[in-house]
Amino acid sequence: MANALDNAFSRTSLEIVWRYEGRRxxxxxxxxxxxxxxxxxxxxASEFHQIRERIRGNFKPKxxxxxxxPKDTGGNRIICVPTLADRIVQFAILNEIRPALERRGLLNSISYGLIRNSNRTVGDARVQSIRFRxxxxxxxxxxxxxxFDNIPRDIIVERSSKIIPQRSLHKLIISFVHTEIEDGFDPDWKKIIEKxxxxSGKGVRQGMPLSPYFAGLILRDLDKTLEKHGYNAIRYVDDIIAFFDSEEECSAFDKFLRDELDKLSLSIGIIGAKNSKTRVYKPEEAAEFLGMEIAPSQSGNYELRISDKCLQNIGAKIAGFGSVDALLQKRVTLPRLGGFLDALSSGYLQAYKGAANHSELVHEVSTMKRAALVSAIEEALGRHFTDLDKKQRRFLGIE
Structure with a gap:
């Protein structure tokens, strides 16, 4: 009889992972x-074969x-990216253990972001936030x-062993707990991550498909406590938002949450302190959540909006790829330039789908994509750029 490891990494299971995750x-x-x-x-086909061979052997993540x-408040947010193959492995694990996550309370009314295709996505969290507000x-x-930098590894290992009944997967899951950074985009990446x-050896790395699962192991009991007290709250990995009828209720919740997190040796910023992400929003204020604003609308209700600052930042990021150096750093050459900019733009448009002012993003993305294309071609051609006639410019897509 096949065990959970065999089921998770059958060719059919890997094909299912690619069907749902391949496009992204x-x-x-x-x-x-x-x-x-x-x-x-x-x-x-070869990649799936290699994954299965690694799983059968002494598997070690890359x-x-x-x-x-860069963060708006200074410093950097470090995203740690596994290889494509290791991401497939992690998604296969999550698909296999999902029923156990539901039974053991990791998938609950408070938590979002743990598993895609479970009505608990970032989009679902945003929609629920509008209902609550x-x-x-x-x-x-x-x-x-x-x-993530402070999650105790020993607790994750212990709770994984208790919560996940599929013993054949334990060793595999634990191997990702101990995965470390071995390279970076920036030349001085070692100094950046240390700063x-x-x-190494402390916390778990943010950016892996299993990272939200590790967060759920630590915060499951907090979710249960919030449910028990009937709070209108959402937790998306390590972001927490709750909705109330008065400022006094917000203040009481702040104390309650601090006490609960203290039991886990975790903390949140002080309301009003410099660079603190802990805030109370008045009814007339737009509240930031998961990259959007929960903002008052003309109808008197609330709607999801992309902030002006966010629109400007997205435009600036796209325009930044008008530099040949920036493109080469991403290994983008002229034959790939159009496809790269299209994929980048499509990613932003999809990420902010559902915003009331999505048309403003469409305009900003379209404008900056063309600006980046023109700038990159102009830099590549140098003085010959001005010699292009109308037909040549149309052929290059810059007319």
Missing amino acids: LRKSCFGIDRKSGKKFQENI GLLAIAK NAHKWVYKADIEKF SGIF
Whole structure:
């Protein structure tokens, strides 16, 4: 009889993973092996075979690729990217253990972001936040400080063994707990991650498909407590938002949440402190949540909006790829330029789907994509750029 490990990594199971995740993975960043999603798909039968062989042997995850994303408040948010193959392995694990996650309370009314295709996605969390705020206009918002960097590995190992009944998967899951960064996009990536508070042997790395699962293991009891007290709350990994009818209720919840997190040796910022992400929003204020704003509308209700600052940042990021150096750093050459900019733009449009002002994003993305294309071609051609006639410019897509 096949065990959970055999079921999770049968060819059929791997094909199911690719069916649901392949489109997103094809557009995603490569890992330390620099193998793109497109390249992976071209040799997918061989890739699946190699995954199965690694699983049958003494499996060890490949190291992670660190990507530093600047924060508005200063410093960097470090996203740690596994290889495509290791992401497939993690998605296969999650598909196999999902029933256990539901039975053991990791998938609950408070938690979102643990598994895709389970009505608990970022989009679902945003929609629920609108429902809550239309009923309760005061908003409390907090992020758990340095959450992934401080997760105790021994607790994850212990709870995985207790919560997941499929014993044949335990060793595999635990191997990802101990996966470390081995490369980075930036030349000085080692200094960047150290300055960000990430140290080998401590915490788990944010950016792996299993990362939200590790968060759920630590925060499951907090979710249960919030459910028990009847709070209108949402937890998306380490982001917590709750909705109330008064400022006093927000303040009481702040104390309650601090006490509960203290039991887990975790903390949140002080309301009003510099660089703190803990905030209370008045009914007339737009509340930031998961990259959007829960903002008052002209109808008197609330709607999801993309902030002006966010629109500007997205435009600037796309325009930044008008530099040949920036493109070469991403290994984008002229034959791939159009496809790269299209994929980048499509990613932003999809990520902010559902925003009331989505048309503003469409305009910003379209404008900056063309600006980046013109700038890159102009830099590549140098003085010959001005010699292009109308037909040549139309052929290059810059007319």
